[in-house]
Amino acid sequence: MFNAEFILQTVISALLMGSIYALVAVGLCLIWGLMEIVNFAHGEMLMLGMFSAFWMYTLYHIDPIISLPLCMAILFLIGVATYFIVIKKILQAPFLAQILATFGLGIFLRYLAQFMWSPDFRMIQNPALAGRLRFGEIFIGIPELTASVISVISFVLLYLFITKTETGYALLATSEDRDAACLMGINSDKMYALGWGIGAACLGIAGALISNFYYVFPEVGFPFALVAYVAVALGGFGSIPGSFIAAIIIGLVEGVGGLIAPAFKYTFVFIIYLLVVFIRPQGLWGRY
């Protein structure tokens, strides 16, 4: 059973999953880097992304791969709205109030989804992306492969946007020192809203991609969000490349761990996190 092909197969699947985790984690990381708030409603926003793809397919027969920009736009708006309705009011609040506000928002969104769409598990029937590629003894699912490729492309585009454009510089400046950025004429309010918009838009992309090969239901976001928190902390809060690499590591640990003991695959992930922060309390690439 444990021959070379089997292990290679596991590693490739794990890498594909890891790159999707990376897209989920990068939104969280961006928001934290900007204003040091952990978005505990992240999983629920991903769930909304998946549901937007699902409903566009079910109601208007738009395949997730085509509705992807639309899902992204919807989530961008949700992110911006979240900032103005909730987050803006807790910017100066104590750490605990911030945790609870986003956590409460998560509960609200999850059960709102359950109220409107019932807790059923749904699946997109016959999406355009289906089937698998065969390389010798190794099979790669086409939806997973596409998801992973688009995730990596989105990640690179986002990274270029932040490090190479004027707006990106402004985002970086705001995350570096809000007051100094304000003095330079950067509207920090706009930057925060943009940060939340982009952070949520990543989830729109991820949601549309995941909905191709995964069930859609109101509680779907929780394991993804949990992995994202661990990825962001493992990579070091605020480090975008750090969270990318950490997400890949987590995908690998989960995949290989699932090979050894399927029931404990998340346990392995959490143990790796604890081991790493025990040695490096600031995470792998943390600022402090």
Add this chain to the structure above:
Amino acid sequence: MGRNKEREIWLAIGGIFLLIYPFIFTLPFPQHIMIMIFLYASMGLAWNMIGGYAGQIALGNAVFFGIGAYTSSLMLMKLGVSPWVGMLVGGIISVIISFGIGYPCFKLAGHYFAIATIAIGEIAQHWFLNWDWAGSAVGLKLPILPESFIYFEFHKSKLPYYYIAFGIFLLTISCTYWMDRSKLGCYFRAIKGDQEAARSLGIDVARYKFYALAMSAFFTSICGSFYAQYVLFIDPDSVFPLMLSIIVCLIATLGGVGTVWGPVIGAFFLIPVSEFTRIYFGGGGKGTDLIIYGFLIVLISIYQPFGVIGLSKLFKKRETA
């Protein structure tokens, strides 16, 4: 002096009211609500020791709750030992485990610590979900034994449960009160205020964090054992959820973090809200109660980030100004 006397009178009135409460409200539902308030207030107070006083935002207290629930239940089912003994053993096991958790985690700051405690909570839940000897995902259905104090089972009325819960609550609040006045409380507050400064004043920061977590673990575990005996059914999803860890933190925050009465106020507000929304909107599996619940949490965090006690302090300041 006058203020203290007034306070003592109010405390006495409150205590007497809680003592005779089950004779005024004889129906099971109001008694159940009060039992839940005592249980959650005790857990909020326990969380307050590590999260409020010592300022370490732990989001994994469900671990201790679950250990308390499982220890007393397993000891009763497998060894036939009285749950009272199990409660104590669960508390001791939780304290030992709290040392194991504290050792790697106390080095971590802020969010890293919070996420690490979440991770430990999830590990515990997965562990129990897959542990066949302890019932795995099916959970444990406690045997129905003849009604007796030793077996910790009462079927005819909720009255004994009420007074036991009240007792646990009194124990936790007395301990908090004592801690608040003692040197220990000062050390905890110093660590919360500035860890480095506390260390430079000769406070053994690591040791006092261990004390805070151990106390928190012990009381949370007792609540877990009580819960198991009260509901007579436990499974990993009901005693180890992340939601529980966050709710105890919410209760303390709602009332006022790092104060003796904060978690009590929080529980007296939040538990009736959650129980009543569950009764009025909870039917049909639509989760309407949780929509309202989530909405309220957001609203409170936005408009009352310092808790109800913060509100009263604001008024006091205005009076004196």
